[in-house]
Amino acid sequence: MAEDWTDRHVARWRDHWLDIGFDEDVEGVFTRIGRLARHLRDAKAAALAEVGLTDFEYDTLHALMIRDTPGSASPTELAAEVGVSGAGMTGRLDGLERAGWIRRIPSVDDRRRVIVEVTRQGLAIWRRAMDIRGEAEHALAAALTERELATVNRLLRKMTLRSEAEDGGSPGAS
Amino acid sequence: MAEDWTDRHVARWRDHWLDIGFDEDVEGVFTRIGRLARHLRDAKAAALAEVGLTDFEYDTLHALMIRDTPGSASPTELAAEVGVSGAGMTGRLDGLERAGWIRRIPSVDDRRRVIVEVTRQGLAIWRRAMDIRGEAEHALAAALTERELATVNRLLRKMTLRSEAEDGGSPGAS
DNA sequence: GAAAGGTACTTCGCTACCTAAGTATTTGGC
DNA sequence: GCCAAATACTTAGGTAGCGAAGTACCTTTC
Numbered sequence: 001m002a003e004d005w006t007d008r009h010v011a012r013w014r015d016h017w018l019d020i021g022f023d024e025d026v027e028g029v030f031t032r033i034g035r036l037a038r039h040l041r042d043a044k045a046a047a048l049a050e051v052g053l054t055d056f057e058y059d060t061l062h063a064l065m066i067r068d069t070p071g072s073a074s075p076t077e078l079a080a081e082v083g084v085s086g087a088g089m090t091g092r093l094d095g096l097e098r099a100g101w102i103r104r105i106p107s108v109d110d111r112r113r114v115i116v117e118v119t120r121q122g123l124a125i126w127r128r129a130m131d132i133r134g135e136a137e138h139a140l141a142a143a144l145t146e147r148e149l150a151t152v153n154r155l156l157r158k159m160t161l162r163s164e165a166e167d168g169g170s171p172g173a174s
Numbered sequence: 175m176a177e178d179w180t181d182r183h184v185a186r187w188r189d190h191w192l193d194i195g196f197d198e199d200v201e202g203v204f205t206r207i208g209r210l211a212r213h214l215r216d217a218k219a220a221a222l223a224e225v226g227l228t229d230f231e232y233d234t235l236h237a238l239m240i241r242d243t244p245g246s247a248s249p250t251e252l253a254a255e256v257g258v259s260g261a262g263m264t265g266r267l268d269g270l271e272r273a274g275w276i277r278r279i280p281s282v283d284d285r286r287r288v289i290v291e292v293t294r295q296g297l298a299i300w301r302r303a304m305d306i307r308g309e310a311e312h313a314l315a316a317a318l319t320e321r322e323l324a325t326v327n328r329l330l331r332k333m334t335l336r337s338e339a340e341d342g343g344s345p346g347a348s
Numbered sequence: 349g350a351a352a353g354g355t356a357c358t359t360c361g362c363t364a365c366c367t368a369a370g371t372a373t374t375t376g377g378c
Numbered sequence: 379g380c381c382a383a384a385t386a387c388t389t390a391g392g393t394a395g396c397g398a399a400g401t402a403c404c405t406t407t408c
Contacts, residue, residue, distance in 0.1 A: 004334045016244055025323045026315045032330040037211035039337040070190050088395050112356045112403045141200045143336035149199045152329045155322050156206040160178045162317035163213040262365050286373045286386040
């Protein structure tokens with residue numbers, strides 16, 4: 001097996017910082033998770049640019065569409081789901097509304113509330129983004145056999161369960 | 175095995191978006207990688223705050239220390255290693271210099287260059303951060319046996335190798 | 349039924365970041 | 379040896395994000 005950036009990183013560590021001491025598999029796993037996350041973010045941003053969406057616009061639309069009530073949510077719910085502050089979500093929705101991909105509708109039941117609804121155009125661009133999305137994921141996933149992929153998935157679940165237990169609730173994003 | 179956020183996410187998908195179609199293991203693996211990366215970032219930021227460092231200050235000092243020439247680098251090299259722009263690195267170094275953790279020394283060989291050097295205080299706070307760092311990592315890693323951890327590490331390497339081949343060079347960070 | 353407190357969203361001031369342009373210096377071609 | 383191009387870093391202008399304060403509304407309590 002060829003060596004990747006992380007192998008070189010760990011080797012350098014071993015040479016220069018022997019006295020600090022660390023577990024090579026722990027360091028390796030989390031360094032690689034960080035680097036994969038970065039790669040996916042960059043690859044996704046490049047792919048989305050083709051249909052005219054930024055990464056965070058896509059994430060926001062996506063959060064709106066993958067809910068139990070697809071295409072409709074409150075700003076607060078969306079903020080929690082994508083993991084930004086309420087103020088941050090206001091900014092995102094401003095942009096999406098200006099672009100015509102969502103609508104803000106005042107709630108009649110509770111006039112403090114606002115209902116965010118995807119528009120026809122918003123749905124269309126999301127579907128288009130969905131079609132090209134996952135290419136980067138599949139390109140990377142193809143490095144593993146189906147069996148290996150299932151194994152990684154199972155073992156990562158063990159860690160996410162642990163992390164979600166630590167966090168308490170389920171402050172989530174895709 | 176209990177279900178995590180990602181399982182619920184995938185299940186919701188299955189219900190509402192049958193027509194789009196996706197591979198559950200691919201979706202699961204990359205959703206979990208993203209969520210683990212987010213958890214680690216947040217946990218690390220919380221831990222670092224205890225010693226008085228922000229996440230990006232730590233990353234910059236860390237990049238400076240894990241090089242082949244620990245404690246000394248050029249701004250451009252550091253920028254490439256942590257994955258920010260040159261301008262971004264200028265801003266980070268301004269802050270670190272103001273705090274007294276690094277020094278900028280004009281190069282005599284090439285007067286366009288600047289040499290960034292860690293100070294005694296910078297080294298001290300980095301060592302302190304190192305001592306508390308990794309707690310979140312080990313807490314999550316403890317969800318797996320040593321054998322499982324080694325397996326995940328090996329399979330993730332397959333994917334990072336693929337991703338680095340796509341990127342071409344090795345534009346790296348820890 | 350009015351005051352007190354909680355909730356939902358937005359506005360404001362600030363920070364980190366990016367791209368692009370600017371400054372200073374070195375390198376390469378003729 | 380001199381001008382053009384490349385390189386290294388900084389400055390300038392703009393964007394997305396955060397926390398905290400602000401506004402409007404609902405709910406509870408007495």
